[in-house]
Amino acid sequence: MPLLKIDDLEIEVKNGTTVLEAALENGIDIPYYCYHPALEIVGSCRMCLVQVEGMPKLQVSCNTFVGEVPPERKVDGNFDMVVQTQNDLVIQERKNILEFLLLNHPLDCPVCDQAGECYLQDYSFKFGNAHSRFDEDKRVRPNEYLGSQIVINHNRCILCSRCTRFTREISGTSELFVDERGYSSKIAALEDRPLNNLLAGNVADICPVGALLSTDYVHKNRIWNLQKKSSVCQDCSVGCNIDAFYQKRKIFRLNPRENQDVNGYFMCDIGRYGFHRFEDLERVTRPLFKSNGIFSEISWDTAIEKIGDKFNGAEEKVAGVLSPFHTNETNFMLGRFIKGIIGTFPHIEDEEITYPSGFRISSDRSPNKRGMHDVCPSIVDDLASEINDKEIRVIYILDNEIDKEIDETWNKILTKMDFIIVQAYAMTRLAKSAHLILPGLAPFEREGTITNDQGRVQWLRSVLPNNGESRPDWEILNLLYKTGERFSDINELMKGMGEQFPSYSGMTFFKLGDQGLPLNGNLKT
Amino acid sequence: MNAFKPVLTEHIHQKDCHTLPFYKSVGGYKALEKVLAMQPDAVIQEVKESNLRGRGGAGFSTGVKWGFIPKDSDQPKYLINNADESEPGTFKDRLLMNKTPHQMLEGMIIASYAINCNTAFIYIRGEFYKEYQLLKKTLAEAYQANLLGQGILGSDYNLEVVIHRGAGAYICGEETGLIESLEGKRGWPRIKPPFPAIEGYLHCPTVVNNVETLACLPHIINHGADWFKSIGSEKGPGPRLFCVSGTVNNPGVFEEPMGISLKELIFDRAGGIPENKQLKAVFPGGSSSAILTAEEALDVKMDFEDLVEKKSMLGSAGVIVMDETVDMVQACLNIARFYAHESCGQCTPCREGTAWLVKMLTRIVNGQGKPDDIDMLYEITDNIGGRIDFSKGSFGKTICPFGEAVAWPVRSFVEKFENEFRSYIQQVEAVA
Numbered sequence: 032m033p034l035l036k037i038d039d040l041e042i043e044v045k046n047g048t049t050v051l052e053a054a055l056e057n058g059i060d061i062p063y064y065c066y067h068p069a070l071e072i073v074g075s076c077r078m079c080l081v082q083v084e085g086m087p088k089l090q091v092s093c094n095t096f097v098g099e100v101p102p103e104r105k106v107d108g109n110f111d112m113v114v115q116t117q118n119d120l121v122i123q124e125r126k127n128i129l130e131f132l133l134l135n136h137p138l139d140c141p142v143c144d145q146a147g148e149c150y151l152q153d154y155s156f157k158f159g160n161a162h163s164r165f166d167e168d169k170r171v172r173p174n175e176y177l178g179s180q181i182v183i184n185h186n187r188c189i190l191c192s193r194c195t196r197f198t199r200e201i202s203g204t205s206e207l208f209v210d211e212r213g214y215s216s217k218i219a220a221l222e223d224r225p226l227n228n229l230l231a232g233n234v235a236d237i238c239p240v241g242a243l244l245s246t247d248y249v250h251k252n253r254i255w256n257l258q259k260k261s262s263v264c265q266d267c268s269v270g271c272n273i274d275a276f277y278q279k280r281k282i283f284r285l286n287p288r289e290n291q292d293v294n295g296y297f298m299c300d301i302g303r304y305g306f307h308r309f310e311d312l313e314r315v316t317r318p319l320f321k322s323n324g325i326f327s328e329i330s331w332d333t334a335i336e337k338i339g340d341k342f343n344g345a346e347e348k349v350a351g352v353l354s355p356f357h358t359n360e361t362n363f364m365l366g367r368f369i370k371g372i373i374g375t376f377p378h379i380e381d382e383e384i385t386y387p388s389g390f391r392i393s394s395d396r397s398p399n400k401r402g403m404h405d406v407c408p409s410i411v412d413d414l415a416s417e418i419n420d421k422e423i424r425v426i427y428i429l430d431n432e433i434d435k436e437i438d439e440t441w442n443k444i445l446t447k448m449d450f451i452i453v454q455a456y457a458m459t460r461l462a463k464s465a466h467l468i469l470p471g472l473a474p475f476e477r478e479g480t481i482t483n484d485q486g487r488v489q490w491l492r493s494v495l496p497n498n499g500e501s502r503p504d505w506e507i508l509n510l511l512y513k514t515g516e517r518f519s520d521i522n523e524l525m526k527g528m529g530e531q532f533p534s535y536s537g538m539t540f541f542k543l544g545d546q547g548l549p550l551n552g553n554l555k556t
Numbered sequence: 557m558n559a560f561k562p563v564l565t566e567h568i569h570q571k572d573c574h575t576l577p578f579y580k581s582v583g584g585y586k587a588l589e590k591v592l593a594m595q596p597d598a599v600i601q602e603v604k605e606s607n608l609r610g611r612g613g614a615g616f617s618t619g620v621k622w623g624f625i626p627k628d629s630d631q632p633k634y635l636i637n638n639a640d641e642s643e644p645g646t647f648k649d650r651l652l653m654n655k656t657p658h659q660m661l662e663g664m665i666i667a668s669y670a671i672n673c674n675t676a677f678i679y680i681r682g683e684f685y686k687e688y689q690l691l692k693k694t695l696a697e698a699y700q701a702n703l704l705g706q707g708i709l710g711s712d713y714n715l716e717v718v719i720h721r722g723a724g725a726y727i728c729g730e731e732t733g734l735i736e737s738l739e740g741k742r743g744w745p746r747i748k749p750p751f752p753a754i755e756g757y758l759h760c761p762t763v764v765n766n767v768e769t770l771a772c773l774p775h776i777i778n779h780g781a782d783w784f785k786s787i788g789s790e791k792g793p794g795p796r797l798f799c800v801s802g803t804v805n806n807p808g809v810f811e812e813p814m815g816i817s818l819k820e821l822i823f824d825r826a827g828g829i830p831e832n833k834q835l836k837a838v839f840p841g842g843s844s845s846a847i848l849t850a851e852e853a854l855d856v857k858m859d860f861e862d863l864v865e866k867k868s869m870l871g872s873a874g875v876i877v878m879d880e881t882v883d884m885v886q887a888c889l890n891i892a893r894f895y896a897h898e899s900c901g902q903c904t905p906c907r908e909g910t911a912w913l914v915k916m917l918t919r920i921v922n923g924q925g926k927p928d929d930i931d932m933l934y935e936i937t938d939n940i941g942g943r944i945d946f947s948k949g950s951f952g953k954t955i956c957p958f959g960e961a962v963a964w965p966v967r968s969f970v971e972k973f974e975n976e977f978r979s980y981i982q983q984v985e986a987v988a
Contacts, residue, residue, distance in 0.1 A: 074747035074955060075902040084945035088942065088952060093745050124953070127939040131908035164932065190901065209742065209901065212725070214911035215899035 033099045033111035041110075046099060050092035050114050051079055061116050062125060062154045064132075064239045065191040066093040069296045069388075070200055076132075076191050077153075080124050084113035089124055092116070125158045133159065135170040136240075137186045145241030146442035147254040151189065172217065173504070177207065178226030180246050180300065181234060185217050186240035194218060194234040201297065202230040203387035218242070218393050229384065229392060232303045236286055237296075247304055248284045261288055261545050262492045263300035263481060265356065265474050268395040270483035271298040272545070275306075275475065282306045282475060282494065290546050292487060299384075299392050309473050312457040316499025319468040331500065337467060341425050341450045342511075350418055354429040355397035357504060358491060359406050359535070360481025360521060361429065362399075363528045364508035366407030371423060374414025375408060376441075393484055398491075402482030405550075408530055424448060429442050429504070430455035430462055431474070437461055443484040454507060456498075470501035479505065479521070480543065482550065489547035490540050562811040563787075563795040564771050568655035574690060579658035585703060587777035591666050592711040599670035605772065606781035609792045611648075612638055612729075612766030612873045613842065615860050624753035625671045625761045634762040635668045635676040636738065637770055640722050642681060643842035645874030645892060648797035649767035651809050653680075653687040656771070657694040661717070663770030665703065666777060668715050671763055674715050679734050682722045691719055695814065719869070726898035730956045731764035732756075744902045745956035751873040760898040768797055788814030789859035792870075798858065800826040802877035803833070815859040822853070822877055833879040835970070841871025843891050844961035846968035868968070884976045888969035889917040895962035905953040909940035910962050925981035931975060937967040 032043040035053055045052045049072075053059045064076040072094050080089040084106050102229040106113045115121060133155060140146040172185035173376035174367035195207045195218065206226040210219035220226050221531050226234070235245040257276040264271040264285070271294035274286045285306060287298035319326040320336035329337075342349055351369030353362045355378065366373050404410060412415045418426075426445075430453045437445075437460065445451060445464050446462060478493040497503075509517050518524040522539065529536030536551045542548065567573045579585070591599055604619025625633055637660070641649040643800050652660055659789050668676045680688050695717055698704045706708045706714050720738055728737040731748035735757050736783055756762020772794060776784045796814050798821055801807045805827030812821065819838060822828065829835060838853040839845055846868040848856065856866050863870050878887065896910035913936055916929055941963020942953050970977055 072747065073744075073902070075904070077904050077953060080953075091747070094749075097747075128904055131904045131912075131939070134908050134912060165912065166926070167912065167919065170911075189904070190907065192902075211901075212897075213899035213901040214896060216907065421715075489896055 033097045033322055035097050035107060036106075036110045036113045038114070044097050046097075048097050048511070050081060050083070050090075050095045050097060050112070053097060054092065054116060061092050061115055062150065062158075063093060064150065064189060066194060067193050067196075067237055067296075070193060070196040070237075071193060071312070073187065073196070076128070076189070078125065078128050078132075080121060080128070081119060082115040082121055084115075088198065089121065099427060122158060125154070126160065129155055129159045130164070132189050133163065134165045135186065136460075138168070139187075143187065143241040144249055145187075145238075149240055151240045170214070175219075176225070177218070177220045177243075178231050180304075181226050181231055182244050182246055182249065183218055184242050184244065187240050188218060189240055190216055190218070192380050193237045193239070193345060194243055197221075197230075197234055197237060198226065199230070201233070201388040201390060202228050202229045204230075205486045208233070216379055229299045230390065232300045233287065233297045244389065244457075245284070247307075248405060252278060254282045254552040257283055260492055260494045262418070262475070262494055263398070263489045263547075264305070265398040265481070265491070266299075266302040266392040266396060268400055268484035269294065269391055269393050270398055270481060270487065270489050270547075271302055272489070272547075273298060277494055280495055281310070286357060288545070292546065292549075293485075293489075295388075295390065297390055299390075301392065301396075306475060309475065313456055314473075314498050314501075315455055315462065315468055315470040316501050317470060318500070319470075321466050331422050331502075331510070334467060334469060338427075338452060338511060340453075346420070348423055349425045350374065350414070350421075350423040350428065351411065352376060352414070352426065352428040353403050353407055354431045355395075355400035355403045356431040356473060356474070357403070357429050358477060358481055359402040359488075360401065360479040360524050360528065361504040361508065362403045363406040364505050364524070365427065365429060366409070367531075368508060368511055369427065372411050372414070372417050372421060373409060374411045374417065375403065376414070378438075383392065395484060398483070399481040401486065402480070404490070405482060405534065406528060415444060418444055425450045425452070427452045428454070428465075429471075430459055439507055454504060456501065469528065470499065471507060472497060472501055476501075480525070480538065480540075486550040487547045488535070488538060488543060488550060490543040490545070560787075560811075560813050562903075563775050564656070564659065564768070564797065565809070565811045566653065568651070573655050574694070576658055576694075576701060579656070583778070584658055584774075585662055585709075587774035588662050588665055588703065590777055591669055592709060592713060596670050596672055599666065599777070602781050602867040603670070603776060604863060606661075606776045606784040607791070607793055608769065608772055608776060608784065609794075609860065610766055610795070611768035611772070612922040613643065613844070613874070615792060615870060618765065618769055619674070621753065621765075622667070622671050622763055625763060626750065626754065629761055632675065633671050634760055635664060635671060636641045636675045636731075636734065636736060636757065636762060636764045637676065637767060638729060638731065638764050639663050639678055639680040639684070639687075639767050640734060641684075641767070641872075642726045642729045642892075643872045643874055644874040645799060645801050645839060646842050647801075647933060648809050648873070650684060651797070652686060652767050652771050653684070653691060655890045657691055658698070659704070659768050659774060660771045660854045661694060661698055663773035664717065665708070665715055666773045667765060667770060668796050669713055673763075674714050675783065677738060677757075678717065678719045679728070679738055680721055681729075682724045682917075688719060688721055689885060695719065700852055725900075726750065727900045727956070727958060729884050730958065733956065734764060735762060742900075744900050745958075747955050755972070771985040783896065788816075789861065792860040796858070796873055798825075798873045798875055800875045800877065802838075802875075803829050803879040803882070804877050805830055812858075815857045815862070818848075818856045818858055818875070819854045821858065821875060826875075829877065829879045833881065835877065836880045836882055837876065837878045837884065839876040839965070840866075842874035843876065843894065843965055844957075845869045845871045846964045847972060849972050868964075884973040885917070885921055885967055885980050888966055888973075889914070889921050891965050891969070892917050892962065895958070895966075899958060899962070903959065905940045906954045906962070908935055909959075912936055913940075913962070913966060920977065920980050923980070923983060925977075929980055930970065930977055933970045933977075934967065937963040937970075941967070 063079040074091040074094045079092045081092045198207045270305040272288040317328040349371040351373040384392040451465045454464040454469045473496045609615045671878045703914040728743040733743040733967040737743040775790045810825040835850040892913045896914045941960040
C-alpha cells in the first residue's frame, strides 16, 4: 500500500485513492465545491488545490491519485507522495479562488436558505477577505424555475456543475445543462423538458451553495432552528436512510443520509416530500369507544378490559390484520397474540423505477413487507375468504395507509363483525368504522426495526414526540397480555422475537446503528 | 537572398495544386508507400528522431506523443487532425488545407498507420466552410484512388477518415475540449490525467495533431530524420509557417526554417511597416503569447528556446505586428475581451477573472481608472494564470492552458507598457 504523507500525518492508503479522499477520511479539511463522491471528477472549481512535493504547480487534490512509486522516486526515502494542504501557498490560493467565486455572489446570507450549512459561507469566514476588491458591477439575473419543485438563484450559483452531472449520471435524465459560455454561463433546463424527475430534489441537496432551492422548503425556516434525527424513509421497500429536520412537533424537510448498502447518497421525491401527508390529520390521541354511533373517550384500562371481554373464550374467532407499514416489533406482537387467523390487506403497488446509476424506487410502496412476513410466517393468503369460512366475529386491525385499500368486499366483511378494534393514529375511514380505536403513533413518531426488500434490518428512529395519551404500537399490544407475560421494554421484545425467529436473534438498536445490518445471521456479530 | 527552399508550401502557387493528380506529379503519396512497408514502430522512431515538435502551439514532441499510445490495448485508437485553427493572428493551417490538402491527408494516413488507428477525424473549424467543401472532395479523391478505405494501396491496412465541423468555439482547439466536442458534448476541456493518449475519444487512446505537424510527416519519411533536423534550430527543427499580420506592408504566411530572426520576418519577408512608422510591439506566437517590445522583437530568433528566454512563446507562430500608433491599453482590452468571450466557463479563475479584467480595462479606457488598478491587474492575471516562473515551468491554475493564454499577454501589456496605462489613469486624476 502506498505511503502518503499529508501535512504531519503519515498514512497508508489504498492504491488509486485521491489525495482529497485520503484527507477527508483522516480528518484533514480540504475545501471543495465541484467534487462529489457519487459524481464524475471534473476538477473545475479549483478550490481543493494542494501542494504536492516534486510538482511545479499546485494540484487539485480531487484528481491527484496516490500510487506506489519505484524506490528511486520515493520522497524522503520512503513516501510515495508528500502533500501540503495547509501551507501559506495553498492558503493564499484558496483566498484567491474564493475571491473569484465571491465577485458576483450576492451578500444575501441573511435571507439565503443555505446560510448556516453553506460551504461558501464557511470557507469565506475561514479564508476569505473581509473586504471586496471588486469595484465593478455584479452580474445580476432573476430567479428561474427549473422544474415544478426546484428554483434556481443564478446570482448565488458558483457553476460547480454538480447538478448537471447529477441529472446526467445519477438520474440519467439530463434535464440540466450549462447554457451560454464563460462568464455568461448559467444552469438551465429546456422549457419543454423541465427538471421534473423523481430524483429532482437531490440537486438542491448537492448544491454547495444556496443556488438550487426546493420550493417545498424555501424561506420556511433556518437551519439553526431545526433539530436533526437520523431515520429511515418509509415510502417504499428500499428504505433510504434519511435525516429528518424538525422543530418542535413539525418536520420541515427530509434529506438523504449516506448508506452505500442502501441508497448511496440520494433519495427520491416521493419519500422526500412524503412527510407532508401526515400533517393536518385529525389525530386520535385517546382511546375511543363507540356507543350508539358516537365515539367517547375512555381510559386505557377500560379499553384493555373491553378487548379482554371480547376475546375471552372466543380467541379462535379473532382475526388480526397486520400492516407492512408497521415495525417488525408491532407486527410480531400482533401475530403472536392473535390465536384465530392473521392476514394483511392488499399491498400498495406502484411503478418500479431503476435509474442508470442503480438507484431504485421499489414497486412495493410499503417499508416493511419483508419484515412483516419474516416475523409472522402464518399470514394467510386470502384473508377475506378465511374470515368468512372461519366465521370470524372480532377483528383487530393495524391501520396505516391501508385505509385506502378498503374496497366493497371489505366493507361487507366489516359490517358483519361484532367488534372492530383499530389501532390508528388518525381518524381515517377505517377508524370511523371501528367500535374501539386505540391511539398509536404516526410514522415519524415510531421506533423499531424495519427490514427492506434486500433483507437489511434498519433502525427506524422516532423523530417527533407522542401526541396526548397515544402509545407506541408494540406497547399497546403488550398491554393485552397478562401482567406477568408482558415484555418489560422494546429490547426485551426484540430478544423474544429473536428467540422465535433466529434470523433476527442478537439484534439490538446499538448493533444496527445508523447503517443497519443484513439478515442471514450477520446480526449476531 | 533566401537559400531556404520551402518544403510545405513549395507548390502552392501552381495551378490545381490542391488536386490529387497534381500532388502525385510532385511525388505525393510516395512516403505513404514507403511507410506501408515499414513497421509502425519504425515510423514512430523515425519521427521521434526527427525531433518534430507540434505546430499547434504547445510544441510537444510528436513522436513522443505517439509513443504514449498503449501498444497492448485492444481498444480502437483514434487520430484527430486538429484543424480548428482559431488563434488570433494565425492562418497557416487554412492555407495548407486550401492549397495542399493531400499533403496533410498523407500525413494523417502515416500518423494513423504509426499508431495503429483505423478511424481518423479531421476536426475543422466551423467557419472554414470553403475548406470543408474542398476537403470532402480531397477525401473522395483519396477513397477513389484507394489511399483510404480498405486495404490501402494493396496493403492490409484500413483507414476511414471522417470530417467533423466545429461550431465556432476557440476552446475546441484545445485537444480535450476538441475531443468532448467531437463526442457531441459541450467543449469543456477535460481534467488530466488521464491524457488523451490513454483515454481520449470515447475513452480510447487518441492522438491529436495539428494540420501543419501532419503536413511535415511525408517529408520526414521521404527525406529522413537527419534532413529534417538539419533545417533550422537544433532543439526544434524543421520548416515552419509564420503568419505575419498587423501593421506590415506585406502580410501573409511565410515558410522559413525554425529560428529565423523576427526582424527578418517583419522587415524583409513582410515588407516592413507602412509609412516607415516605428515598431512598437509584437505578438510572436498568436495572441496567447506574451507581447514583445520593439527592442525585444528585434533581437529574437523565432524558435521555441529563444522565445521562452524572452518570457514569451512561439505558440502558433502567428506574428502580430503593432506600430507606434497602436494604443496599448485599447489593444489589451481587445485581447482581454476576446478571451473573456471564449473562456469556456468551467474553471473559476478563468471564468470570473477574464470578465473582471474586461470590466476593469473597460473602466480604465473609459477614463475611470484608479491608481490601484495597475496592481490589481497584475494580481488578477497572476491569479488566473499563475506567476510566470520559467525556471519551474508554467504555473497554470486551470484545467487547460487557457488561463495562461489570457493571463500572460494581458500581464505583459501592463508590465511592458505600464506608462500608457498610468497615463490613462492620470488623465482621470487631472480632470478630478
